[in-house]
Amino acid sequence: MYSAGIDMGSRTVKVVFVEELKVDGAPQLKWGVKGKHIMFPEDLDADQAADKAFNEALQAAGITRDKVTRVVATGAGRKQVKFATADVTEVSAGAKGAVFMCPKARTVIDVGAEEGRGIKADGEGKVVDFAGNEKCAAGAGAFAESMSRALQLPLKDFGEASLRSDKTIPMNAQCTVFAESEVVSLIHSSTPKEDIAKAVLDAVASRVTAMARRVGIEGDVALIGGMVHNVGFVQSLKTALGVDQVLLPEMPEYVSALGAALIAAEGK
Amino acid sequence: MADTAGEKKEYWRWQENCWIDETKDWRAAKIITAGIDVGSVSSQAVICADGELYGFNSMRTGNNSPDSAKNAISGVLEKSGMKLEDVHYVVGTGYGRVNVPFAHKAITEIACHARGANYMGGNAVRTILDMGGQDCKAIHCDEKGKVTNFLMNDKCAAGTGRGMEVISDLMQIPIAELGARSFDVDEEPNAVSSVCVVFAKSEALGLLKAGYSKNKVVAAYCQAMAERVVSLLERIGVEKEFFITGGIAKNPGVVKRIEKLLGIQAVQTQYDSQIAGALGAALFGYTLMQKQGAPAKAA
Numbered sequence: 001m002y003s004a005g006i007d008m009g010s011r012t013v014k015v016v017f018v019e020e021l022k023v024d025g026a027p028q029l030k031w032g033v034k035g036k037h038i039m040f041p042e043d044l045d046a047d048q049a050a051d052k053a054f055n056e057a058l059q060a061a062g063i064t065r066d067k068v069t070r071v072v073a074t075g076a077g078r079k080q081v082k083f084a085t086a087d088v089t090e091v092s093a094g095a096k097g098a099v100f101m102c103p104k105a106r107t108v109i110d111v112g113a114e115e116g117r118g119i120k121a122d123g124e125g126k127v128v129d130f131a132g133n134e135k136c137a138a139g140a141g142a143f144a145e146s147m148s149r150a151l152q153l154p155l156k157d158f159g160e161a162s163l164r165s166d167k168t169i170p171m172n173a174q175c176t177v178f179a180e181s182e183v184v185s186l187i188h189s190s191t192p193k194e195d196i197a198k199a200v201l202d203a204v205a206s207r208v209t210a211m212a213r214r215v216g217i218e219g220d221v222a223l224i225g226g227m228v229h230n231v232g233f234v235q236s237l238k239t240a241l242g243v244d245q246v247l248l249p250e251m252p253e254y255v256s257a258l259g260a261a262l263i264a265a266e267g268k
Numbered sequence: 269m270a271d272t273a274g275e276k277k278e279y280w281r282w283q284e285n286c287w288i289d290e291t292k293d294w295r296a297a298k299i300i301t302a303g304i305d306v307g308s309v310s311s312q313a314v315i316c317a318d319g320e321l322y323g324f325n326s327m328r329t330g331n332n333s334p335d336s337a338k339n340a341i342s343g344v345l346e347k348s349g350m351k352l353e354d355v356h357y358v359v360g361t362g363y364g365r366v367n368v369p370f371a372h373k374a375i376t377e378i379a380c381h382a383r384g385a386n387y388m389g390g391n392a393v394r395t396i397l398d399m400g401g402q403d404c405k406a407i408h409c410d411e412k413g414k415v416t417n418f419l420m421n422d423k424c425a426a427g428t429g430r431g432m433e434v435i436s437d438l439m440q441i442p443i444a445e446l447g448a449r450s451f452d453v454d455e456e457p458n459a460v461s462s463v464c465v466v467f468a469k470s471e472a473l474g475l476l477k478a479g480y481s482k483n484k485v486v487a488a489y490c491q492a493m494a495e496r497v498v499s500l501l502e503r504i505g506v507e508k509e510f511f512i513t514g515g516i517a518k519n520p521g522v523v524k525r526i527e528k529l530l531g532i533q534a535v536q537t538q539y540d541s542q543i544a545g546a547l548g549a550a551l552f553g554y555t556l557m558q559k560q561g562a563p564a565k566a567a
Binding site for chain 1: 331402423424430431462463465466467
């Protein structure tokens with residue numbers, strides 16, 4: 001029997017299945033990932049997208065619908081998943097998934113497209129406390145995305161470019177809209193692109209570090225969300241946090257869906 | 269499509285404006301002063317002849333403050349046949365006020381806006397809302413236009429002119445038409461719920477997808493902007509008379525909604541609302557010259 005987690009993000013739908021692993025003599029149940037699937041819903045309604053993604057995921061994993069006992073939904077569109085047995089917030093799902101992937105992590109930093117947050121979790125992956133950007137794009141992936149447009153440097157090259165810079169240029173603007181003008185004036189003053197890229201990533205890192213400090217940084221730090229792929233951001237984050245390493249989970253896009261699946265497996 | 273392919277239209281681009289009072293002769297004036305307001309988005313130069321508005325120029329701020337200041341004053345000097353040497357005293361204000369190379373003095377834009385509003389809206393004005401390009405201020409002043417208290421938001425684009433430019437571009441509606449278009453709707457929508465302009469952009473696109481007309485999206489955004497600045501005003505309190513300065517004062521879509529939320533009318537003015545800061549600066553220059561006595565020449 002399997003449990004499923006479905007993460008209804010604003011741009012993608014992710015599904016993960018977990019199954020119970022038989023480990024002889026283990027005091028607790030162990031779970032393993034059975035399958036994962038990602039889908040871009042494009043123009044589909046949320047409930048259609050959920051159905052489609054789930055069916056595709058079943059097919060890809062080679063399991064049938066009746067073998068899935070529980071489904072927990074998470075993400076912005078979690079209330080739209082009609083077949084879910086329960087739903088949990090992205091914060092709970094993210095913490096659960098991150099601690100499962102990186103068992104030593106007690107601080108989870110989640111930087112997605114529209115949100116950035118610092119989460120304090122316990123050894124079970126339960127949320128102790130968290131702080132987020134809430135109503136403001138500063139400290140979210142959208143900030144870096146806007147700046148990459150202003151710099152005309154694709155987001156995937158952005159991080160690598162920033163690693164070539166050893167300059168620290170402070171950004172005055174916190175607001176994404178104002179920061180865009182600031183980046184444009186840096187371009188006009190012939191500041192090298194890699195220095196600007198670093199300034200931008202440093203700014204995001206310093207915002208999310210402030211959020212993490214609000215809840216207190218404990219244990220190892222894991223980073224989840226789309227910014228995991230940005231090598232420059234990871235470096236900026238290490239510097240901002242003053243730590244030697246930031247744990248990066250495998251299959252970072254699926255961490256929240258995995259967390260939801262694990263919460264489902266635990267009987268929610 | 270009417271738009272020419274390949275040509276990117278700049279919907280946000282607002283009208284630059286240069287004006288002089290043809291009925292006056294500046295050569296007859298004893299004291300000529302100038303105020304230069306170098307803002308983050310727009311720059312203005314105002315020339316006063318004996319403490320009365322004579323001419324102004326309002327334009328987009330360029331890449332550096334000294335050039336923006338020079339360009340702004342050049343426009344009005346040329347139009348009136350004046351030379352910089354004819355101006356006795358120059359006061360710089362705004363975000364780039366310390367970078368006006370030919371200014372004798374720099375004064376904060378808050379003091380200047382209050383002074384300018386006192387001239388433009390009359391000495392009964394007690395509360396001023398300055399909706400600038402990158403900030404928004406609520407100012408209290410006395411009957412002389414002296415600041416008694418103020419609050420400002422300069423951290424966030426919500427409720428600023430820059431935020432309005434973003435929506436103008438997104439909706440592809442020229443910025444000067446936004447106000448009128450926002451009233452051309454079947455019913456008044458709820459305000460856009462996102463505060464952040466970046467998120468409001470995604471929300472606006474979502475509303476279009478959900479079947480809102482462009483006008484209705486603009487209405488929802490104007491309402492959000494009004495709610496945002498009213499919350500700033502309410503923290504400081506609104507005393508009559510109430511006056512709005514800055515570029516957004518030209519957008520009835522926001523102004524009428526602010527008036528409705530506050531339950532009071534803003535004082536109307538014949539002047540360009542964007543010149544308040546530079547006008548105040550020029551008037552401060554006039555007061556200083558009167559105190560000093562004999563006019564010196566501009567540097």
